[in-house]
Amino acid sequence: MSSSEGPFLKAPLWKPEIGAYLFSGGLAGASAVLAFVARSRGNHRLARRALLTAAAGAAVSPPLLISDLGRPERFHHMLRVFKVTSPMSVGTWLLSGFGAAIGVAAASEVLGVLRPVGLAAEGAAALLGPGLATYTAVLLTDTAVPAWHQAHRELPFVFAGSAAASAGAAAAILTPAEAARPARRLAVLGAAGELAAAAAMKRRLGALAQPYEREPVRRLDRMAQSLSITGAAILGLLGRRRPAAALGGALVLAGSICQRFAIFRAGFDSARPR
Amino acid sequence: MAVVSGPPPYPDTRVAQPRPGQAVGFFTDSSICIGCKACEVACKEWNHVPTDGFNFLGSSYDNTGELGANTWRHVTFAERPAAPGGGDGQMRWLMNSDVCKHCASAACLEVCPTGALMRTEFATVVVQEDVCNGCGYCVPACPFGVIDRREEDGRAFKCTLCYDRLKGGMQPACAQACPTQSIQFGPIEELRTRARRRLEQLRQEGRKEARLYGVDGSDNEVGGLHAFFLLMDEPGVYRLPTRPATTTRDLPAMWKAAAAAAGALAAGVLLAFAGKGR
Numbered sequence A: 001m002s003s004s005e006g007p008f009l010k011a012p013l014w015k016p017e018i019g020a021y022l023f024s025g026g027l028a029g030a031s032a033v034l035a036f037v038a039r040s041r042g043n044h045r046l047a048r049r050a051l052l053t054a055a056a057g058a059a060v061s062p063p064l065l066i067s068d069l070g071r072p073e074r075f076h077h078m079l080r081v082f083k084v085t086s087p088m089s090v091g092t093w094l095l096s097g098f099g100a101a102i103g104v105a106a107a108s109e110v111l112g113v114l115r116p117v118g119l120a121a122e123g124a125a126a127l128l129g130p131g132l133a134t135y136t137a138v139l140l141t142d143t144a145v146p147a148w149h150q151a152h153r154e155l156p157f158v159f160a161g162s163a164a165a166s167a168g169a170a171a172a173i174l175t176p177a178e179a180a181r182p183a184r185r186l187a188v189l190g191a192a193g194e195l196a197a198a199a200a201m202k203r204r205l206g207a208l209a210q211p212y213e214r215e216p217v218r219r220l221d222r223m224a225q226s227l228s229i230t231g232a233a234i235l236g237l238l239g240r241r242r243p244a245a246a247l248g249g250a251l252v253l254a255g256s257i258c259q260r261f262a263i264f265r266a267g268f269d270s271a272r273p274r
Numbered sequence B: 001m002a003v004v005s006g007p008p009p010y011p012d013t014r015v016a017q018p019r020p021g022q023a024v025g026f027f028t029d030s031s032i033c034i035g036c037k038a039c040e041v042a043c044k045e046w047n048h049v050p051t052d053g054f055n056f057l058g059s060s061y062d063n064t065g066e067l068g069a070n071t072w073r074h075v076t077f078a079e080r081p082a083a084p085g086g087g088d089g090q091m092r093w094l095m096n097s098d099v100c101k102h103c104a105s106a107a108c109l110e111v112c113p114t115g116a117l118m119r120t121e122f123a124t125v126v127v128q129e130d131v132c133n134g135c136g137y138c139v140p141a142c143p144f145g146v147i148d149r150r151e152e153d154g155r156a157f158k159c160t161l162c163y164d165r166l167k168g169g170m171q172p173a174c175a176q177a178c179p180t181q182s183i184q185f186g187p188i189e190e191l192r193t194r195a196r197r198r199l200e201q202l203r204q205e206g207r208k209e210a211r212l213y214g215v216d217g218s219d220n221e222v223g224g225l226h227a228f229f230l231l232m233d234e235p236g237v238y239r240l241p242t243r244p245a246t247t248t249r250d251l252p253a254m255w256k257a258a259a260a261a262a263g264a265l266a267a268g269v270l271l272a273f274a275g276k277g278r
């Protein structure tokens, strides 16, 4: 009979919008890299679609982040400082830079104007993309939440894999099959990396991985696995046909979303075990 | 409550007035806390902290629950067997006034993306209300679960160690109101000396269960607390974590892992283009 027992952390306050941003930011970051490499290999059809996907991901991200603030009208207070000890500060600047670059690149692509500037912007976005896709892991691990913090070595790899899988899957859906081979391969590679890193993460967490064994996280986590595996298999084996590519791509995207939300939710249960 | 016998704990009543620029803090001596909650009331009154509800928690005399945006002092109550093992059914009552620790290495402050959380000239940790945009990052970063967002307001709040009173040369309201000197305010160094002397005194009285919590960096990984405690049982009994750590101490490893993963992502894309075809 005491005031309370157990861990005494406060659960995160972040709404599902932040879980959605983990996905949209990762999709945008990895798609920018895919676009750049496709362009450099002369695969312009793939480059165009990956670029526009990256721009779309970058466009929905700030509203997701701002709407989560307690005082949304003060979002620009993030721009007062730059702090490496605050992954949220680092991320704000990364996303701002990335958003500007990908916006210019996409506008140039769509309007067909200022191509040298557009291509340079595409390169800049590709440079920032991998960071955008992985800093979100540090955003979660730089907290006192055990299931996040103790996973700080593996979580960036889960997010990198998830981002690669979603970028490949989106491009595989949108691109004519004969130009989409690298996208399909990226989706399969990413899904494999994501699943392997998630397994390593849970091994590292040991007893702290308990939230993954309880609902609702357990179901999300299982769904992430089966969706990613099925989707990757369909993409890899049958992806040369457009309907199969669309189905496989959709499954991989859904798997990536489930993965993000499983990890996001696991943190809440880890901070405040029920 | 177990009877405190022996000489009065603090015959030298007054702690020295801090000089400007000196690190100050709290030493909370739970062995003489009587659970009156004068500190909770004084804090609310002085700082205009809104109500946290009139709840009956059914947990001893504690109807406050936990520290939060609207609770900056929290008197915890624990009912424990008087003798280890609890043989004769005698109970002892453990009370302690919990508060923000104003950590020497404060996770809340380090992760704050707006710079709203700052270190004052008294080495205390304070939220600047005109800067905070309610991002909520500080909340899961604090290893003690202290800071929280006031939902109807949208910003984060916690103990300011009465920053306004300090600037006016006054001691914090809770320390002023405490009738037993359980809450002592003053320059950190002097409080540390007092805490160690008090521990010594209790040990000599045979109170082997007495221990200090957070007086320096030896039992925590937050670089020491600027609000530390003398406890009469395990920290968990008082809602205090056994070995609190500042999350940002692992930041180099975290950024390194993220950079490696970013590299792996780029390599993965290149790999997807390897071999025949485009």
Ligand code: SF4
Pocket: B100, B101, B102, B103, B106, B107, B108, B109, B125, B141, B142, B143, B144, B145, B146, B147, B158
């Ligand atoms: S106890 Fe929590 S809120 Fe207080 S200074 Fe330390 S980290 Fe910040």
Ligand code: SF4
Pocket: B108, B111, B112, B113, B114, B115, B116, B117, B127, B131, B132, B133, B134, B135, B136, B137, B138, B139, B155, B156
């Ligand atoms: S909620 Fe306010 S004080 Fe807390 S980290 Fe965000 S901006 Fe800083």
